[in-house]
Amino acid sequence: MISLQTLLLVVALLALWAHSASLSRRLQDAEAVLDDHDDEFEYLWDYQNDRWQLTAEQFQNIDTIFSQMFNRDPDSE
Incomplete structure (x- = not known):
């Protein structure tokens, strides 16, 4: 007969797989x-880089x- 621990292990492995x-x-x-x-993320990335460049120019x-x-x-300096 299957022990309770083996049954719990099988159930836990099935839950983990799912x-x-x-x-x-x-x-x-x-x-x-x-x-x-x-494309939208690339636009935002370019916009952010332009913003940092502008900040560097302002600095x-x-x-x-x-x-x-x-x-x-x-x-x-």
Whole structure:
């Protein structure tokens, strides 16, 4: 006769297998959604990079202004 521990182990393994299959399907669904919106994400990524570039340019402008205010060369640092 099958022991209770063996039966519980089999049930736990079946539950784990079912859960991993469910997670795999969810992952595939998420990848499909990302693929469908890939152009939008790329646009947002480009926009974010442009935003950081603008911030870097603004920082350079601020550094130049402070350099002029305190009569120091901004390129010497």
